[in-house]
Amino acid sequence: MxxxxxxxxxxxxxxxxxxxxxxxxxxxxxxxxxxxxxxxxxxxxxxxxxxxxxxxxxxxxxxxxxxxxxxxxxxxRPRVEFGERGAPLVLLDNPRNLGNFGAVIRVAAGLGAGGVVSIGDVDPWHPNVLRGSAGLHFALPVGRLGGVEELEGEVIAFDADGEDLRDARIPDDAVLAFGSERHGLSGAVRVRADRIVSLPMRPKVSSYNLTTSVAMALYHWELFRRAS
Missing domain, CATH: 3.30.1330 (60s Ribosomal Protein L30; Chain: A;)
Structure with missing residues (x-):
């Protein structure tokens, strides 16, 4: 293709x-x-x-x-395989904004993620997603899963109700799950999650942009990985 x-x-x-x-x-x-x-x-x-x-x-x-x-x-378009990982896999749960999707791939590539996968009807290789990633689809595996049953490894989901990320450690082979911009995590992903964590946020600030959230999570992983 x-x-x-x-x-x-x-x-x-x-x-x-x-x-x-x-x-x-x-x-x-x-x-x-x-x-x-x-x-x-x-x-x-x-x-x-x-x-x-x-x-x-x-x-x-x-x-x-x-x-x-x-x-x-x-x-x-390359064939994508998700085998053993030495870096977290980013999961986008039914993303809707194609530009944000592409920006997530761009930041994931920059921070050395093990790949970016999605669940839902959006093609991760849609032209608008490619445009948002500035061609960095080729820097790491990017694909789409049929459902949460295909996920392997510890799933760490991000939600405001979770434990503070600053008190958590992210293993190298984890799956970092992020909900859609409007609806958040689906029930299926929330049930599948092994842990739910939250990003630190100042009171009265309602949310972060999806790309910012992914960047914060991956930077947290990389920071403590280097310190260990």
């Missing part, structure tokens, strides 16, 4: 993490190489050799829309 990457940074990340690129199109090869020279020196040669310069109409035909960086690519 093929997926479309929009923009220089999405293509940059995909290439760095081993994506199989079918074609990369640019509106101006010289500008694309110059952009690589300033933002991704490791890929200057790659863009110089692989980029195909096309007109604006052809760019839209291939990528589906224009992009300010004038860069886009068609790549193969």
């Amino acid at each position: 093929k997926v479309v990457l929009e923009g220089f940074h999405a293509v940059k990340h995909a290439v760095r993490f081993g994506a199989v690129v079918e074609t990369v199109v640019v509106l101006d090869r010289g500008e694309a190489v110059a952009f690589a020279r300033s933002h991704a020196p490791d890929l200057v040669e790659w863009f110089g050799e692989r980029a195909v310069e096309v007109g604006a109409d052809e760019f839209v035909r291939v990528i589906g829309k224009s992009h300010p960086t004038g860069v886009g690519a068609i790549v193969e």
